[in-house]
Amino acid sequence: MDRRTEIMTVAGRLFSESGYHVTSMRDLAKAVNLQGGSLYAHIASKEEILFEIVSHAADLFLAGAAAVPPDLPPAERVARLVEAHLAVIAREIGNATVFFHEWRFLSPERKAQIQERRDAYEAYFARAIADGVEAGVFRVEDPRLATLFVLSALNWTYQWYDPAGPIPPDEFARQYAAMVLGALGADLPLTPGPSPTRGQGRSTEHAGGAA
Amino acid sequence: MDRRTEIMTVAGRLFSESGYHVTSMRDLAKAVNLQGGSLYAHIASKEEILFEIVSHAADLFLAGAAAVPPDLPPAERVARLVEAHLAVIAREIGNATVFFHEWRFLSPERKAQIQERRDAYEAYFARAIADGVEAGVFRVEDPRLATLFVLSALNWTYQWYDPAGPIPPDEFARQYAAMVLGALGADLPLTPGPSPTRGQGRSTEHAGGAA
DNA sequence: GCTCCAAACGAACGCTTGTTAGGTTCACCT
DNA sequence: AGGTGAACCTAACAAGCGTTCGTTTGGAGC
Incomplete structure (x- = not known):
């Protein structure tokens, strides 16, 4: 993972934890072991x-x-x-x-x-x-x-x-x-397998059942 | 509405529109026609x-x-x-x-x-x-x-x-x-009136199924 | 008319913000 | 050996932040 990607990943975590405005560029820099200004070698803003x-x-x-x-x-x-x-x-x-x-x-x-x-x-x-x-x-x-x-x-x-x-x-x-x-008012439990489950439910599901 | 309540009301609007951290005390003050510092006659922080x-x-x-x-x-x-x-x-x-x-x-x-x-x-x-x-x-x-x-x-x-x-x-x-x-898998549409609605809907479904 | 007090002003405080600039390090290429 | 350039550091910038504080204002109570 290159530096830029690392910055993005860590920023995602910090922003989600503390919020975008609360997280400062210096916070972010510290989390990737850099000085604040050094971030700008990798990102524009x-x-x-x-x-x-x-x-x-x-x-x-x-x-x-x-x-x-x-x-x-x-x-x-x-x-x-x-x-x-x-x-x-x-x-x-x-x-x-x-x-x-x-x-x-x-x-x-x-x-x-x-x-x-x-x-x-x-x-x-x-x-x-x-x-x-x-x-x-x-x-x-x-x-x-x-x-x-x-x-x-x-x-x-x-x-x-x-x-x-x-x-x-x-x-x-x-x-x-x-x-x-x-x-949505659908009937079937829609279980994929052939399990009969507790279903009465309508059998034909879709058919031509126009409303 | 007294001043303090007005401040709270306007702050609610500003915070919801722009976010808590983006809204500065001076923004809030301006919105209630005050100087920044004057807010602190009404609120602590x-x-x-x-x-x-x-x-x-x-x-x-x-x-x-x-x-x-x-x-x-x-x-x-x-x-x-x-x-x-x-x-x-x-x-x-x-x-x-x-x-x-x-x-x-x-x-x-x-x-x-x-x-x-x-x-x-x-x-x-x-x-x-x-x-x-x-x-x-x-x-x-x-x-x-x-x-x-x-x-x-x-x-x-x-x-x-x-x-x-x-x-x-x-x-x-x-x-x-x-x-x-x-x-939640409830049955009835729970319409207050006696309207039968367009229900095909499962009839018996669950035995004791009164809602 | 005088006092009193809350409300508001306006300037300043210390601090943090995003961003920039200049300098240094160092792996890599010729 | 010399050059290049990316990566990084350090220091600084202007602006804005929340908050403090001494002062001014203006109306209510006596």
Whole structure:
């Protein structure tokens, strides 16, 4: 890992722990065993660091969502989106925290750049939910509100989820996805295996069940 | 409104708009037509302002939850808790934003004081959900995770909900509560009136499944 | 008319901030 | 052997920070 990358990594941790404005360049320098001024041999400005962290996190979220096949049935697609989201948080909780908490301190231009990607990310969820509503597998009154509900449930997790805690990331994601589908009024527990589980639930799930 | 209250109100707005550390005492003073130093005739320190805002918001949330009769059936209790929470956000979005976003910058003692109240607040939800699980009206795998799910969905709303926007607060709360109950695996849409709604929905599901 | 006191001013305090500039070290290339 | 250039240090800069303090203001109570 070269110096610049190390700076970014450590900055991600410090910014997430103490906040962007509380962390001074000298704090950061000390954490990578440098003098304050020496940082500027590697980076142009403090805000550049913030942008790179936030931008990196945005890329991860976007890539995770883009990897979900768009031709999957809506319920499974939503489940996969949820799992992808939580996987990013589990893997890079520091950068994710900075992404959610400090992005508003970016300059207007850079903020706009991130906003675009947030919108694109939200669109993945909006589309999957809209498809599900249209197909009759989701029962929600207002798809837009449902989308915001789901994203809210996901976006707050960085505040409390501890990847090293008692709940392993994929178990966490599985249960979370089930609750998200419940919120959307979907029926099936959507367990992958042939386990009969405690399901009565409607059998045909999707069929032509137009609402 | 006396000067001190005005300062707190304006500070709540400024802190929520720009963040606690970005807002300087001189910014705040200018917003209430004072010189920087004059603020200290009314308050002891900048952090005292922050604490008062956060503490006030915590009181509102706690009072809202405490007003929900604990002997209501769990599903209705959860719905009422959701509505109370969103009512606070709709009414005091600025202070709520500061509460969620800036409370970590309090001194350790004051932070601990707020943490206590957050825990007490969370307990209202945990209890209602646990009761519902025990009564068989909620179907969740892990009540603790379900509680965090619900609180996540609620806690993020300050980021996007606009009380003056297209969705009026009580309509917002009603739909949100329905989705929360869905996430908890409750059956009934819980509409107060006798409207049959568009339900196919599972009929028997859980035997004693009265909500 | 005088006193009193809270409210506000305005200047200053010591300190930290992000950033820059100049100088030194040292591994590497020819 | 000499040169190059990146990495780093040290010192400094102007600006802004939260806060203090002596002074001024202006209205209420006597």
